[in-house]
Amino acid sequence: MSESSLGDALDAATRGVPVAQLSAAVRRLSERYRQELPASAPLMGSAIDVLAYAAYRMPATYAACRAALSMVPADVSISSVLDLGGGTGAVAWAVDALWPGARTTIAEQVPLARDLGARLATGGPTVTAVPWRLGESLSVAADLVTVSYVLTELTEEQQDSLVSLALSKAESAVLLIEPGTPGGYQRVLRARAQVLGAGWQIAAPCPHAAQCPLVAPDWCHFAVRVSRSALHRQIKGGELSYEDEKFSYLLAVAPRVEMPAPSARVLRHPVKRKGLVELTLCRPDGTAGREIVSKKQGPRYRAARDVQWGDDFDSKTQRNV
Ligand SMILES: C[S@@+](CC[C@H](N)C(=O)[O-])C[C@H]1O[C@@H](n2cnc3c(N)ncnc32)[C@H](O)[C@@H]1O
Structure with missing residues (x-):
């Protein structure tokens, strides 16, 4: 800057x-x-x-x-x-x-x-x-x-x-x-x-x-x-x-640029409740919708707790891990 x-x-x-x-x-x-x-x-x-x-x-x-x-x-x-x-x-x-x-x-x-x-x-x-x-x-x-x-x-x-x-x-x-x-x-x-x-x-x-x-x-x-x-x-x-x-x-x-694998996009402010995070996502498969991520999902839950509206939701944290 x-x-x-x-x-x-x-x-x-x-x-x-x-x-x-x-x-x-x-x-x-x-x-x-x-x-x-x-x-x-x-x-x-x-x-x-x-x-x-x-x-x-x-x-x-x-x-x-x-x-x-x-x-x-x-x-x-x-x-x-x-x-x-x-x-x-x-x-x-x-x-x-x-x-x-x-x-x-x-x-x-x-x-x-x-x-x-x-x-x-x-x-x-x-x-x-x-x-x-x-x-x-x-x-x-x-x-x-x-x-x-x-x-x-x-x-x-x-x-x-x-x-x-x-x-x-x-x-x-x-x-x-x-x-x-x-x-x-x-x-x-x-x-x-x-x-x-x-x-x-x-x-x-x-x-x-x-x-x-x-x-x-x-x-x-x-x-x-x-x-x-x-x-x-x-x-x-x-x-x-x-x-x-x-x-x-x-x-x-541009077409020649090599792109990283896509991650879901967070479309709303995540809603956080005890042990749960509710995300609204646009997904690489072309669908969009809500997803409840629970504490039981370990790394995916920890990632969900940290994301904000507009962020990538890292595809490395697979569902049901
Ligand atoms: C709302 S201002 C945005 C200015 C700046 N890009 C920003 O983000 O703050 C819209 C700009 O588009 C330019 N613009 C509108 N019509 C245009 C045209 N036909 N050709 C070139 N520039 C145009 C205006 O002169 C103005 O600077």
Whole structure:
């Protein structure tokens, strides 16, 4: 992790900016983002919008990307990243936390967002910011290509073309990440079909390439807890010292990458009772459902006690051991 933290960089960038202006922009932006509708023009339209976005969303998108990127298989080496629709550069901070020194190219249509992303990263992650809008050509390729909270602003046709661009620009891995809403999950599912159709493999969260076994109103999503800074509480309101960021994601790896044997994925907070753990799992055989693991199951019970929502449930701890 770089010496300067994202929180410090955000505090420095917003110092002296009237809180009332930031709060008004946060209200406007969050109302618009909640609609999850395609945007015909950039949603961040001014310097204050860009600053407000960075202050209220970057800590959460950073944390979600970091959690999803921690699923990149250990022997996939990442030294370059292309972040499509990179905004103010949250992905670069997550990349730097996991692969210190890796370079992230932020490809972004809004000049003020690119500028702020580069400024925030001073003394932090290694970034280059380049102008780019979907449909324009891009000469950069990278080990890893990320698309973080962007599909939500696009039509289905644009989503397909962005996913196809991401696959064409990635040497080893692609991360698609969306809000953890039913709509975000549907966009990830749509992209999943495209990724599999292109011959790529899913590294996470699905432990299989079969049809998603979840049935509405259920949807596949995960959560990270994000601590809220004083600045965040001032501009977003509310007293809690944390918020839970929900996200849906797909981490795909190139056909040539050798994948470890898949493990079941924990789909809910495990419920712990005396001598029992109740898990909800998505399994390598393409099924999903609940499983009660009892103390009698020894190593499997000990593993069940330690896992968290979103983790792999290690396939080495066989059933009924
Ligand atoms: C919600 S922000 C996400 C920013 C950043 N990726 C993050 O995770 O914090 C959506 C980003 O997608 C970009 N975007 C939206 N439509 C785009 C398009 N047609 N071409 C390129 N970028 C686009 C926006 O400019 C914005 O930076």
